[in-house]
Protein backbone atom coordinates (compact mmCIF):
# COMPACT_ATOMS: atom_id res chain seq x y z
CA UNK A 1 0.00 0.00 0.00
CA UNK A 2 1.26 3.44 -0.84
CA UNK A 3 2.35 5.48 2.21
CA UNK A 4 -0.16 8.20 3.18
CA UNK A 5 2.77 10.38 4.28
CA UNK A 6 4.17 13.06 1.98
CA UNK A 7 7.40 12.45 0.06
CA UNK A 8 10.49 12.65 2.27
CA UNK A 9 8.75 11.24 5.34
CA UNK A 10 9.46 7.54 4.86
CA UNK A 11 8.99 5.40 8.02
CA UNK A 12 11.25 2.75 6.44
CA UNK A 13 14.13 5.18 6.93
CA UNK A 14 13.61 5.33 10.69
CA UNK A 15 16.83 3.32 11.39
CA UNK A 16 18.71 6.18 9.71
CA UNK A 17 17.19 8.89 11.86
CA UNK A 18 16.73 7.42 15.36
CA UNK A 19 20.10 6.64 16.91
CA UNK A 20 19.11 4.17 19.58
CA UNK A 21 21.96 1.64 20.08
CA UNK A 22 20.54 -1.06 17.77
CA UNK A 23 20.40 1.38 14.85
CA UNK A 24 23.54 3.32 15.80
CA UNK A 25 25.65 0.15 15.47
CA UNK A 26 24.36 -0.36 11.93
CA UNK A 27 24.89 3.27 10.99
CA UNK A 28 28.47 3.18 12.27
CA UNK A 29 29.30 0.73 9.46
CA UNK A 30 27.82 3.20 6.96
CA UNK A 31 29.87 6.05 8.45
CA UNK A 32 33.12 4.08 8.13
CA UNK A 33 32.33 3.13 4.52
CA UNK A 34 31.51 6.72 3.67
CA UNK A 35 34.76 8.01 5.23
CA UNK A 36 36.79 5.49 3.21
CA UNK A 37 35.09 6.67 0.00
CA UNK A 38 35.70 10.29 0.94
CA UNK A 39 39.39 9.60 1.59
CA UNK A 40 39.73 7.96 -1.85
CA UNK A 41 37.95 10.92 -3.44
CA UNK A 42 40.35 13.34 -1.71
CA UNK A 43 43.36 11.45 -3.12
CA UNK A 44 42.30 11.34 -6.74
CA UNK A 45 39.29 13.35 -7.86
CA UNK A 46 38.97 16.33 -5.53
CA UNK A 47 40.46 19.27 -7.46
CA UNK A 48 40.91 21.32 -4.27
CA UNK A 49 43.64 19.04 -2.91
CA UNK A 50 46.61 19.78 -5.12
CA UNK A 51 50.39 19.63 -5.27
CA UNK A 52 52.21 22.62 -6.71
CA UNK A 53 55.83 21.66 -7.18
CA UNK A 54 58.36 24.43 -7.80
CA UNK A 55 61.60 24.75 -5.79
CA UNK A 56 61.63 21.38 -3.97
CA UNK A 57 64.07 22.46 -1.25
CA UNK A 58 61.11 23.55 0.90
CA UNK A 59 57.48 22.45 0.71
CA UNK A 60 54.55 23.90 2.63
CA UNK A 61 51.46 21.95 3.65
CA UNK A 62 48.60 24.31 4.29
CA UNK A 63 44.95 25.06 3.59
CA UNK A 64 42.47 27.92 3.33
CA UNK A 65 43.62 31.45 4.02
CA UNK A 66 46.89 30.21 5.56
CA UNK A 67 47.77 28.69 2.18
CA UNK A 68 47.02 31.98 0.38
CA UNK A 69 49.17 34.00 2.79
CA UNK A 70 52.06 31.52 2.59
CA UNK A 71 51.86 31.43 -1.21
CA UNK A 72 52.02 35.23 -1.24
CA UNK A 73 55.14 35.27 0.94
CA UNK A 74 57.00 32.26 -0.55
CA UNK A 75 55.72 31.93 -4.17
CA UNK A 76 58.90 30.22 -5.39
CA UNK A 77 58.55 27.12 -3.18
CA UNK A 78 56.43 23.97 -3.38
CA UNK A 79 52.99 23.50 -1.86
CA UNK A 80 50.57 20.78 -0.90
CA UNK A 81 47.31 22.67 -0.73
CA UNK A 82 44.50 20.92 1.09
CA UNK A 83 40.99 21.98 0.16
CA UNK A 84 39.59 19.22 2.38
CA UNK A 85 41.44 18.69 5.64
CA UNK A 86 39.63 15.53 6.74
CA UNK A 87 40.11 12.77 5.88
CA UNK A 88 43.68 13.63 4.94
CA UNK A 89 44.99 12.39 1.55
CA UNK A 90 47.64 10.02 2.92
CA UNK A 91 49.03 9.01 -0.50
CA UNK A 92 49.35 12.62 -1.60
CA UNK A 93 51.15 13.48 1.62
CA UNK A 94 53.53 10.53 1.09
CA UNK A 95 54.19 11.72 -2.47
CA UNK A 96 54.84 15.27 -1.26
CA UNK A 97 57.36 14.10 1.33
CA UNK A 98 59.16 12.11 -1.40
CA UNK A 99 59.26 15.14 -3.72
CA UNK A 100 60.37 17.96 -1.41
CA UNK A 101 63.31 18.11 0.96
CA UNK A 102 61.91 19.88 4.02
CA UNK A 103 58.24 20.25 4.95
CA UNK A 104 56.69 23.15 6.86
CA UNK A 105 53.11 23.01 8.18
CA UNK A 106 51.30 26.36 8.14
CA UNK A 107 47.95 26.66 9.90
CA UNK A 108 46.11 28.96 12.28
CA UNK A 109 45.66 28.15 15.96
CA UNK A 110 46.12 24.47 16.89
CA UNK A 111 48.65 22.30 14.99
CA UNK A 112 46.00 19.97 13.55
CA UNK A 113 47.69 19.11 10.23
CA UNK A 114 51.11 19.04 11.83
CA UNK A 115 50.04 16.60 14.55
CA UNK A 116 48.21 14.29 12.14
CA UNK A 117 51.12 14.26 9.68
CA UNK A 118 53.66 13.60 12.44
CA UNK A 119 51.41 10.75 13.63
CA UNK A 120 51.75 9.22 10.14
CA UNK A 121 55.49 9.01 10.82
CA UNK A 122 56.76 11.98 8.79
CA UNK A 123 59.26 14.56 9.97
CA UNK A 124 57.73 18.04 9.78
CA UNK A 125 60.66 20.47 9.68
CA UNK A 126 58.81 23.47 11.12
CA UNK A 127 55.31 24.41 12.15
CA UNK A 128 54.04 25.61 15.49
CA UNK A 129 57.61 25.81 16.84
CA UNK A 130 57.87 29.04 14.77
CA UNK A 131 54.31 30.06 13.86
CA UNK A 132 52.16 31.55 16.65
CA UNK A 133 49.26 29.43 17.90
CA UNK A 134 47.34 32.51 19.07
CA UNK A 135 45.23 34.78 16.85
CA UNK A 136 44.77 34.94 13.10
CA UNK A 137 47.70 34.64 10.70
CA UNK A 138 48.63 37.26 8.11
CA UNK A 139 51.32 37.42 5.40
CA UNK A 140 53.41 39.58 7.75
CA UNK A 141 53.17 37.08 10.62
CA UNK A 142 54.08 34.21 8.29
CA UNK A 143 57.05 36.12 6.93
CA UNK A 144 58.19 37.13 10.42
CA UNK A 145 57.90 33.53 11.62
CA UNK A 146 59.47 31.65 8.71
CA UNK A 147 61.76 33.96 6.72
CA UNK A 148 64.90 33.16 8.72
CA UNK A 149 64.34 29.39 8.66
CA UNK A 150 63.30 29.15 5.00
CA UNK A 151 65.55 31.77 3.37
CA UNK A 152 68.25 32.31 5.99
CA UNK A 153 67.49 36.05 6.08
CA UNK A 154 65.97 38.14 8.82
CA UNK A 155 62.53 39.65 8.31
CA UNK A 156 62.76 43.39 7.53
CA UNK A 157 59.64 45.31 8.50
CA UNK A 158 58.53 47.66 5.69
CA UNK A 159 58.53 51.38 6.50
CA UNK A 160 55.04 52.43 7.57
CA UNK A 161 53.65 55.81 6.60
CA UNK A 162 51.21 55.70 9.54
CA UNK A 163 51.88 53.60 12.61
CA UNK A 164 48.80 51.62 13.77
CA UNK A 165 49.19 53.08 17.28
CA UNK A 166 48.86 56.61 15.84
CA UNK A 167 45.47 55.93 14.25
CA UNK A 168 42.40 57.26 16.10
CA UNK A 169 41.10 54.57 18.42
CA UNK A 170 37.52 53.58 17.74
CA UNK A 171 36.63 50.63 19.94
CA UNK A 172 33.19 49.09 19.35
CA UNK A 173 30.51 50.84 21.36
CA UNK A 174 26.77 50.85 21.96
CA UNK A 175 24.93 53.29 19.65
CA UNK A 176 24.17 56.81 20.86
CA UNK A 177 20.80 56.59 22.60
CA UNK A 178 20.95 52.79 23.09
CA UNK A 179 18.75 51.69 26.00
CA UNK A 180 21.42 49.27 27.24
CA UNK A 181 23.67 52.19 28.22
CA UNK A 182 21.56 53.62 31.09
CA UNK A 183 20.70 50.11 32.30
CA UNK A 184 24.36 49.12 32.61
CA UNK A 185 25.22 52.49 34.09
CA UNK A 186 22.61 51.74 36.77
CA UNK A 187 24.13 48.29 37.40
CA UNK A 188 27.57 49.82 37.70
CA UNK A 189 26.37 52.42 40.18
CA UNK A 190 24.70 49.68 42.23
CA UNK A 191 28.00 47.80 42.32
CA UNK A 192 26.45 44.48 41.26
CA UNK A 193 28.31 41.47 39.91
CA UNK A 194 26.64 41.04 36.53
CA UNK A 195 26.30 37.67 34.82
CA UNK A 196 25.86 38.73 31.21
CA UNK A 197 25.09 36.93 28.01
CA UNK A 198 25.58 37.06 24.26
CA UNK A 199 24.45 40.23 22.50
CA UNK A 200 25.34 43.89 21.83
CA UNK A 201 25.12 44.45 25.57
CA UNK A 202 28.32 42.43 26.04
CA UNK A 203 29.97 45.73 25.03
CA UNK A 204 29.15 46.88 28.57
CA UNK A 205 32.16 44.83 29.68
CA UNK A 206 34.48 47.55 28.34
CA UNK A 207 35.48 50.61 30.34
CA UNK A 208 34.17 53.03 31.34
CA UNK A 209 30.92 51.09 31.85
CA UNK A 210 32.76 47.93 32.99
CA UNK A 211 29.43 46.51 34.08
CA UNK A 212 29.55 42.90 32.92
CA UNK A 213 31.69 40.39 34.77
CA UNK A 214 30.92 36.97 33.28
CA UNK A 215 29.55 35.81 29.93
CA UNK A 216 29.85 32.25 28.68
CA UNK A 217 27.15 31.28 26.22
CA UNK A 218 23.48 31.89 25.51
CA UNK A 219 21.42 31.55 28.68
CA UNK A 220 24.46 30.94 30.88
CA UNK A 221 24.06 34.34 32.56
CA UNK A 222 20.72 33.28 34.06
CA UNK A 223 22.14 29.96 35.27
CA UNK A 224 25.33 31.66 36.45
CA UNK A 225 23.53 34.19 38.65
CA UNK A 226 21.27 31.50 40.06
CA UNK A 227 24.26 29.22 40.75
CA UNK A 228 26.26 32.03 42.34
CA UNK A 229 23.32 32.70 44.65
CA UNK A 230 23.25 29.03 45.65
CA UNK A 231 26.99 29.01 46.27
CA UNK A 232 27.06 32.28 48.22
CA UNK A 233 23.87 31.85 50.21
CA UNK A 234 22.60 34.96 52.00
CA UNK A 235 25.98 36.64 51.52
CA UNK A 236 25.20 37.11 47.80
CA UNK A 237 21.83 38.80 48.34
CA UNK A 238 21.78 42.29 46.82
CA UNK A 239 25.05 41.69 44.97
CA UNK A 240 24.32 39.69 41.82
CA UNK A 241 22.02 39.68 38.81
CA UNK A 242 21.71 38.19 35.33
CA UNK A 243 21.24 40.30 32.21
CA UNK A 244 20.31 39.07 28.75
CA UNK A 245 18.51 40.31 25.66
CA UNK A 246 15.00 39.44 24.53
CA UNK A 247 16.01 37.05 21.77
CA UNK A 248 18.72 35.44 23.90
CA UNK A 249 16.17 34.89 26.65
CA UNK A 250 13.86 33.10 24.22
CA UNK A 251 16.76 31.12 22.82
CA UNK A 252 18.44 29.99 26.01
CA UNK A 253 17.18 31.77 29.12
CA UNK A 254 13.83 30.11 29.85
CA UNK A 255 15.28 26.77 31.04
CA UNK A 256 17.71 28.25 33.57
CA UNK A 257 15.06 30.72 34.79
CA UNK A 258 12.72 27.79 35.43
CA UNK A 259 15.54 26.05 37.33
CA UNK A 260 16.20 29.18 39.40
CA UNK A 261 12.55 29.28 40.52
CA UNK A 262 12.17 25.51 40.93
CA UNK A 263 15.34 25.20 43.01
CA UNK A 264 14.43 28.22 45.15
CA UNK A 265 17.17 30.51 43.89
CA UNK A 266 17.03 34.25 44.49
CA UNK A 267 18.65 35.66 41.36
CA UNK A 268 17.16 38.59 39.47
CA UNK A 269 17.07 38.20 35.70
CA UNK A 270 16.94 41.43 33.71
CA UNK A 271 15.54 40.99 30.19
CA UNK A 272 16.65 43.80 27.90
CA UNK A 273 13.68 43.86 25.55
CA UNK A 274 14.82 45.93 22.58
CA UNK A 275 12.35 44.27 20.20
CA UNK A 276 14.91 42.62 17.90
CA UNK A 277 17.90 40.30 17.64
CA UNK A 278 20.21 43.27 17.35
CA UNK A 279 23.81 42.12 17.26
CA UNK A 280 23.53 39.40 14.64
CA UNK A 281 21.80 41.61 12.09
CA UNK A 282 18.33 42.73 13.15
CA UNK A 283 16.44 39.46 12.87
CA UNK A 284 12.88 39.20 14.15
CA UNK A 285 12.17 36.63 16.88
CA UNK A 286 9.07 35.18 18.58
CA UNK A 287 8.85 38.20 20.90
CA UNK A 288 8.71 40.89 18.20
CA UNK A 289 5.39 40.11 16.55
CA UNK A 290 6.91 39.45 13.13
CA UNK A 291 8.31 36.43 11.34
CA UNK A 292 11.82 36.56 9.95
CA UNK A 293 10.18 37.31 6.58
CA UNK A 294 8.52 40.37 8.13
CA UNK A 295 4.98 38.98 8.24
CA UNK A 296 2.85 39.76 11.32
CA UNK A 297 2.98 36.88 13.80
CA UNK A 298 2.10 35.96 17.39
CA UNK A 299 4.10 37.77 20.11
CA UNK A 300 5.53 36.16 23.22
CA UNK A 301 4.59 38.12 26.32
CA UNK A 302 7.74 38.07 28.48
CA UNK A 303 5.86 38.80 31.68
CA UNK A 304 3.40 35.95 31.13
CA UNK A 305 6.23 33.65 30.14
CA UNK A 306 8.18 34.45 33.33
CA UNK A 307 5.06 33.92 35.44
CA UNK A 308 4.36 30.64 33.61
CA UNK A 309 7.69 29.19 34.79
CA UNK A 310 6.87 30.24 38.35
CA UNK A 311 8.36 33.73 38.79
CA UNK A 312 6.13 35.63 41.22
CA UNK A 313 7.89 38.98 41.02
CA UNK A 314 7.99 40.50 37.53
CA UNK A 315 8.73 44.23 37.25
CA UNK A 316 8.99 46.52 34.25
CA UNK A 317 11.31 49.50 33.94
CA UNK A 318 11.94 52.27 31.46
CA UNK A 319 15.77 52.14 31.42
CA UNK A 320 15.99 55.77 30.30
CA UNK A 321 14.72 56.78 33.76
CA UNK A 322 17.97 56.03 35.50
CA UNK A 323 16.98 56.73 39.12
CA UNK A 324 13.73 54.73 38.99
CA UNK A 325 15.49 51.85 37.24
CA UNK A 326 18.14 51.76 39.97
CA UNK A 327 15.46 51.69 42.65
CA UNK A 328 13.64 48.73 41.07
CA UNK A 329 16.86 46.76 40.56
CA UNK A 330 18.02 47.49 44.12
CA UNK A 331 14.72 46.21 45.50
CA UNK A 332 14.62 43.04 43.45
CA UNK A 333 18.22 41.92 43.89
CA UNK A 334 17.81 42.27 47.66
CA UNK A 335 14.86 39.87 47.85
CA UNK A 336 15.27 36.23 48.75
CA UNK A 337 13.32 34.95 45.73
CA UNK A 338 13.81 34.73 41.99
CA UNK A 339 12.58 37.77 40.11
CA UNK A 340 12.48 39.19 36.60
CA UNK A 341 12.84 42.79 35.44
CA UNK A 342 11.85 43.59 31.86
CA UNK A 343 12.90 46.79 30.12
CA UNK A 344 10.10 48.36 28.13
CA UNK A 345 9.79 51.21 25.64
CA UNK A 346 13.43 50.62 24.86
CA UNK A 347 13.70 49.48 21.24
CA UNK A 348 17.03 49.15 19.49
CA UNK A 349 18.06 52.41 17.82
CA UNK A 350 18.17 50.64 14.45
CA UNK A 351 14.64 49.17 14.48
CA UNK A 352 12.83 51.72 12.35
CA UNK A 353 9.40 50.13 12.69
CA UNK A 354 9.60 50.64 16.48
CA UNK A 355 10.37 54.38 16.03
CA UNK A 356 12.96 54.51 18.84
CA UNK A 357 13.52 58.27 18.61
CA UNK A 358 9.88 59.22 19.02
CA UNK A 359 10.00 58.97 22.79
CA UNK A 360 12.78 61.56 23.14
CA UNK A 361 11.36 65.04 23.53
CA UNK A 362 14.36 66.94 22.13
CA UNK A 363 16.32 65.90 19.05
CA UNK A 364 19.73 66.68 20.55
CA UNK A 365 21.59 68.20 23.48
CA UNK A 366 24.62 70.42 23.91
CA UNK A 367 26.89 71.59 26.72
CA UNK A 368 26.49 74.92 28.48
CA UNK A 369 30.16 75.83 28.97
CA UNK A 370 29.17 78.48 31.53
CA UNK A 371 28.07 75.60 33.75
CA UNK A 372 30.23 72.60 32.78
CA UNK A 373 32.73 71.95 35.59
CA UNK A 374 34.72 69.41 33.63
CA UNK A 375 34.01 66.71 36.21
CA UNK A 376 33.85 64.02 33.45
CA UNK A 377 30.95 62.23 35.15
CA UNK A 378 28.96 62.21 31.89
CA UNK A 379 31.87 60.43 30.18
CA UNK A 380 31.18 57.40 32.40
CA UNK A 381 28.24 56.37 30.21
CA UNK A 382 30.50 56.13 27.15
CA UNK A 383 28.07 57.77 24.75
CA UNK A 384 29.82 58.12 21.37
CA UNK A 385 28.33 61.60 20.99
CA UNK A 386 30.21 62.92 24.04
CA UNK A 387 33.91 63.72 23.94
CA UNK A 388 36.42 65.54 26.13
CA UNK A 389 38.08 68.81 25.19
CA UNK A 390 41.19 69.86 27.10
CA UNK A 391 41.53 73.51 28.01
CA UNK A 392 41.86 75.34 31.30
CA UNK A 393 39.01 77.69 32.11
CA UNK A 394 36.23 78.33 34.56
CA UNK A 395 32.47 78.24 34.89
CA UNK A 396 30.34 81.35 35.21
CA UNK A 397 30.40 80.90 38.99
CA UNK A 398 34.25 80.79 38.90
CA UNK A 399 34.80 77.05 39.31
CA UNK A 400 38.20 76.26 37.78
CA UNK A 401 38.33 73.36 35.31
CA UNK A 402 40.82 71.56 33.06
CA UNK A 403 38.44 71.13 30.14
CA UNK A 404 34.82 70.62 29.18
CA UNK A 405 32.87 67.95 27.39
CA UNK A 406 31.53 68.41 23.90
CA UNK A 407 28.38 66.82 22.47
CA UNK A 408 28.38 66.14 18.77
CA UNK A 409 24.90 67.26 17.77
CA UNK A 410 24.93 65.03 14.69
CA UNK A 411 25.45 61.93 16.80
CA UNK A 412 23.27 62.85 19.78
CA UNK A 413 19.72 61.51 19.57
CA UNK A 414 18.39 63.27 22.68
CA UNK A 415 18.02 60.26 25.01
CA UNK A 416 18.68 62.49 28.06
CA UNK A 417 20.75 59.93 29.94
CA UNK A 418 23.68 62.35 30.25
CA UNK A 419 21.25 65.09 31.31
CA UNK A 420 20.17 63.00 34.31
CA UNK A 421 23.75 62.28 35.30
CA UNK A 422 25.19 65.80 35.15
CA UNK A 423 24.90 67.35 38.60
CA UNK A 424 25.64 70.84 37.27
CA UNK A 425 22.68 71.09 34.86
CA UNK A 426 25.25 71.77 32.17
CA UNK A 427 23.63 69.65 29.46
CA UNK A 428 20.84 71.50 27.73
CA UNK A 429 18.54 70.96 24.78
CA UNK A 430 19.73 72.43 21.51
CA UNK A 431 17.30 75.03 20.33
Ligand code: SF4
Nearest residue numbers: 372373375376378422
Ligand atom coordinates in the same frame (compact mmCIF):
# COMPACT_ATOMS: atom_id res chain seq x y z
S1 SF4 B 1 28.57 68.19 31.34
FE1 SF4 B 1 28.16 67.91 33.51
S2 SF4 B 1 28.78 65.82 33.97
FE2 SF4 B 1 29.69 66.38 32.02
S3 SF4 B 1 31.71 67.13 32.53
FE3 SF4 B 1 30.36 68.91 32.43
S4 SF4 B 1 29.66 69.17 34.52
FE4 SF4 B 1 30.51 67.13 34.43
Ligand code: SF4
Nearest residue numbers: 383412413415416418
Ligand atom coordinates in the same frame (compact mmCIF):
# COMPACT_ATOMS: atom_id res chain seq x y z
S1 SF4 C 1 21.39 62.93 25.15
FE1 SF4 C 1 23.45 62.58 25.96
S2 SF4 C 1 23.60 60.38 26.27
FE2 SF4 C 1 21.84 60.72 24.94
S3 SF4 C 1 22.64 60.54 22.88
FE3 SF4 C 1 22.76 62.71 23.42
S4 SF4 C 1 24.79 62.97 24.25
FE4 SF4 C 1 24.40 60.78 24.25
